[in-house]
Amino acid sequence: MYSIREKNKINKRKCILEAAMRLFSKKGYEQTSIEELAREAGIGKGTVYSYFQTKKDIVRAFCEDELDYVRQELAENANLDTPLVEQLMIIFMAEFRHVSKNKEFGRLYLQEKILPREHHSAEDLEVQEQYFKLLYPIYQRAQERKELRTDLELLHISGHFYGLYLLMVSCWYNGMIPTEEIPEAMETMIRQTLEGLKP
Amino acid sequence: MYSIREKNKINKRKCILEAAMRLFSKKGYEQTSIEELAREAGIGKGTVYSYFQTKKDIVRAFCEDELDYVRQELAENANLDTPLVEQLMIIFMAEFRHVSKNKEFGRLYLQEKILPREHHSAEDLEVQEQYFKLLYPIYQRAQERKELRTDLELLHISGHFYGLYLLMVSCWYNGMIPTEEIPEAMETMIRQTLEGLKP
DNA sequence: AAACAAAATCGACCGCAGTCATTTTTGTTT
DNA sequence: AAACAAAAATGACTGCGGTCGATTTTGTTT
Structure with missing residues (x-):
C-alpha cells in the first residue's frame, strides 16, 4: 500500500501534468513559463522541480x-x-x-x-x-x-x-x-x- | 563580384563559426555562452545575432x-x-x-x-x-x-x-x-x- | 574633405529555466 | 500534546539566450 505521503505525491504529480497540458495546449510550450505553470497548479515554482527535472x-x-x-x-x-x-x-x-x-x-x-x-x-x-x-x-x-x-x-x-x-x-x-x-x-x-x- | 562589405560579412561569419567550433568542442555546447563566444570571436554579443538567429x-x-x-x-x-x-x-x-x-x-x-x-x-x-x-x-x-x-x-x-x-x-x-x-x-x-x- | 544615409556593431536590459538556503508541513516518539 | 526529525514546499536569486535602441563605421555624394 501507498503511504499518505506517496499518494499525495502521485496526486500532485498528476495535478502538475494536467495544469501543464492545459497551458501548453492553450498557449504553446515555449510561451508558458514554469512560474505560470506553478501558479496554475496552485504550487510554488521550486516545487515543480521536485517532481520533474x-x-x-x-x-x-x-x-x-x-x-x-x-x-x-x-x-x-x-x-x-x-x-x-x-x-x-x-x-x-x-x-x-x-x-x-x-x-x-x-x-x-x-x-x-x-x-x-x-x-x-x-x-x-x-x-x-x-x-x-x-x-x-x-x-x-x-x-x-x-x-x-x-x-x-x-x-x-x-x-x-x-x-x-x-x-x-x-x-x-x-x-x-x-x-x-x-x-x-x-x-x-x-x-x-x-x-x-x-x- | 562581392563588395568589400559582403566580403567582410562572409569573413566574419566564418570567424564566428570557427570560434564557436573551438569553444563548443572544448567545453561543450551548453557550457559555452554566447557572450563568451562573442569574446572569443572578438566581437560584441549583439553582433553574433546579426549573423545567426x-x-x-x-x-x-x-x-x-x-x-x-x-x-x-x-x-x-x-x-x-x-x-x-x-x-x-x-x-x-x-x-x-x-x-x-x-x-x-x-x-x-x-x-x-x-x-x-x-x-x-x-x-x-x-x-x-x-x-x-x-x-x-x-x-x-x-x-x-x-x-x-x-x-x-x-x-x-x-x-x-x-x-x-x-x-x-x-x-x-x-x-x-x-x-x-x-x-x-x-x-x-x-x-x-x-x-x-x-x- | 564635409555632409550624410545606410549598414554594422554594441552592450545594457528583459524574461525565463533552473538552483538552493530557508521555512513549513508531516508523521513519529516520548 | 510537546518535542523533534525527515520530507516537502517555497521564492529570491543566478546565469544565459535573445532583443533593441543607441552608437560607430562605411561608402557615397556634393
Missing part, C-alpha cells in the same frame, strides 16, 4: 503516460492472427495519431527519444531494447504463418519497421506528407519492405 | 557547411556504375562519420532536421524534397541495371533508404550499436530491404 521532462512524462496507455489498449485488443500488415498499421497509426494530435509535444518527445543526450545508465539501454522487443510476438507469429522470413533476426525486423515509422514521422513534420495521406503512404512502404526493392 | 543556428550552419562539402566530394568521386549497395554504403557512411565525429553537434543538427519546428515557407519544403532527390540518379541507374524494381516511385525508394539511415543514427545515439558495428549493421539492413522480408 526539466521543463522538457514534463512533456516527456505526459507523452510516455499517454503512449503507455495507448500500447496497453492495443495489447488487450490485439489479435495476433490478423495479417501482419494490418497489425502493424493499427499499431503505428495509433502511435502516429497520438503524435499528430499533440504536434508540439510529440516533436519534443520524439526529438529526445530518437536522438537522446548522452545517456548514462545501462538501464536506459534496457528501456530502449525493451521497446524494440515489444512487437516480437507479432513477428514470431507472422513467421509461423510464413508471412516473414525465418532466417532474419527479430531485432532486424523490428528495426526495419521502426525505421519506416521514423521516416513517416519525419516526412510529416517536414510537411512532405499531409496527415490524411499518412496511412496510405505507411501501408505502401510496409508492403514494399516486405516484398523487397529488387526485381 | 539562434544559438542552435550556429551549429546548424556548421553542420550544413560541412555536409555540403562532404556531399560535393562524394558527387565528384561517384561512380554511378558500382553496385547499389556499395554506393549507398559510401554515401551513408560518409554522412554518419561526420555525425559521429561531432556527436553533440550532430545531435542538435539532426534533431532539428528530422523533426523541425513548424516550418513557414514553401521553400523549406523544397529544400527537404531536394535532399530526397539527391540520390535519384543513383537509383535510376540501378533500375537500368535491374538492381531495383522499376515499378516503384523514386521518392519511395529514397524514403526506404533514408528511413534506414534514421534508424541507424537513432540506434547509435541510443547506445544500441557501437560505432564499429555500424557499417556491418547498415549493410545488412540495406541488403534485407532489397531482398524483402517475405519468404
Whole structure:
C-alpha cells in the first residue's frame, strides 16, 4: 500500500501534468513559463522541480503516460492472427495519431527519444531494447504463418519497421506528407519492405 | 563580384563559426555562452545575432557547411556504375562519420532536421524534397541495371533508404550499436530491404 | 574633405529555466 | 500534546539566450 505521503505525491504529480497540458495546449510550450505553470497548479515554482527535472521532462512524462496507455489498449485488443500488415498499421497509426494530435509535444518527445543526450545508465539501454522487443510476438507469429522470413533476426525486423515509422514521422513534420495521406503512404512502404526493392 | 562589405560579412561569419567550433568542442555546447563566444570571436554579443538567429543556428550552419562539402566530394568521386549497395554504403557512411565525429553537434543538427519546428515557407519544403532527390540518379541507374524494381516511385525508394539511415543514427545515439558495428549493421539492413522480408 | 544615409556593431536590459538556503508541513516518539 | 526529525514546499536569486535602441563605421555624394 501507498503511504499518505506517496499518494499525495502521485496526486500532485498528476495535478502538475494536467495544469501543464492545459497551458501548453492553450498557449504553446515555449510561451508558458514554469512560474505560470506553478501558479496554475496552485504550487510554488521550486516545487515543480521536485517532481520533474526539466521543463522538457514534463512533456516527456505526459507523452510516455499517454503512449503507455495507448500500447496497453492495443495489447488487450490485439489479435495476433490478423495479417501482419494490418497489425502493424493499427499499431503505428495509433502511435502516429497520438503524435499528430499533440504536434508540439510529440516533436519534443520524439526529438529526445530518437536522438537522446548522452545517456548514462545501462538501464536506459534496457528501456530502449525493451521497446524494440515489444512487437516480437507479432513477428514470431507472422513467421509461423510464413508471412516473414525465418532466417532474419527479430531485432532486424523490428528495426526495419521502426525505421519506416521514423521516416513517416519525419516526412510529416517536414510537411512532405499531409496527415490524411499518412496511412496510405505507411501501408505502401510496409508492403514494399516486405516484398523487397529488387526485381 | 562581392563588395568589400559582403566580403567582410562572409569573413566574419566564418570567424564566428570557427570560434564557436573551438569553444563548443572544448567545453561543450551548453557550457559555452554566447557572450563568451562573442569574446572569443572578438566581437560584441549583439553582433553574433546579426549573423545567426539562434544559438542552435550556429551549429546548424556548421553542420550544413560541412555536409555540403562532404556531399560535393562524394558527387565528384561517384561512380554511378558500382553496385547499389556499395554506393549507398559510401554515401551513408560518409554522412554518419561526420555525425559521429561531432556527436553533440550532430545531435542538435539532426534533431532539428528530422523533426523541425513548424516550418513557414514553401521553400523549406523544397529544400527537404531536394535532399530526397539527391540520390535519384543513383537509383535510376540501378533500375537500368535491374538492381531495383522499376515499378516503384523514386521518392519511395529514397524514403526506404533514408528511413534506414534514421534508424541507424537513432540506434547509435541510443547506445544500441557501437560505432564499429555500424557499417556491418547498415549493410545488412540495406541488403534485407532489397531482398524483402517475405519468404 | 564635409555632409550624410545606410549598414554594422554594441552592450545594457528583459524574461525565463533552473538552483538552493530557508521555512513549513508531516508523521513519529516520548 | 510537546518535542523533534525527515520530507516537502517555497521564492529570491543566478546565469544565459535573445532583443533593441543607441552608437560607430562605411561608402557615397556634393
